[in-house]
Amino acid sequence: MMDNKTYLSIMAALASAAAVWMLALLAAPIAKPLAWALIIGIATLPHHDRLAKKLPGHPNCTAGIMVLAITVCFILPVAGVIIMVAENAADWYKEGERLIMAFTTTGAGTLGHYPVIREIIALGEQFGINLSGFGAKLADGASRYLFNMVRHSI
Numbered sequence: 001m002m003d004n005k006t007y008l009s010i011m012a013a014l015a016s017a018a019a020v021w022m023l024a025l026l027a028a029p030i031a032k033p034l035a036w037a038l039i040i041g042i043a044t045l046p047h048h049d050r051l052a053k054k055l056p057g058h059p060n061c062t063a064g065i066m067v068l069a070i071t072v073c074f075i076l077p078v079a080g081v082i083i084m085v086a087e088n089a090a091d092w093y094k095e096g097e098r099l100i101m102a103f104t105t106t107g108a109g110t111l112g113h114y115p116v117i118r119e120i121i122a123l124g125e126q127f128g129i130n131l132s133g134f135g136a137k138l139a140d141g142a143s144r145y146l147f148n149m150v151r152h153s154i
Helices: 002-043 045-054 061-112 115-126 133-151
Strands: none
Touching: 002 045, 045 061, 061 133, 115 133
């Protein structure tokens, strides 16, 4: 039989574990943004220090310039790329799907329309490498993989 003190210490440990678990659940949605803020803050700290030396006595101005610089040089380009990918993802998927379907039905002849690919195939043939056969095998494997992935996800 447990005495009262042992029982209370076990209950306190369980309550502490539950509190830590609840805090972890609350912090999970903001963990990534906080991590990125920490990474950006540490990466730009030397620039902030240099700017603070040039503007002594104006910490708010220094902070504002750094926020503007990070926004213009990092956040806006990344947001632009994300928006571009989001807008074009469906078209890129359809184009990739068409390319894979054409590649599996006609083999490497589909890619032979591109001059760069023709040069690579000719270079491979000089060294005795059958890139057309390799490309057909690769496309066959990729299409089977994609088909299986879609079939198992449904």
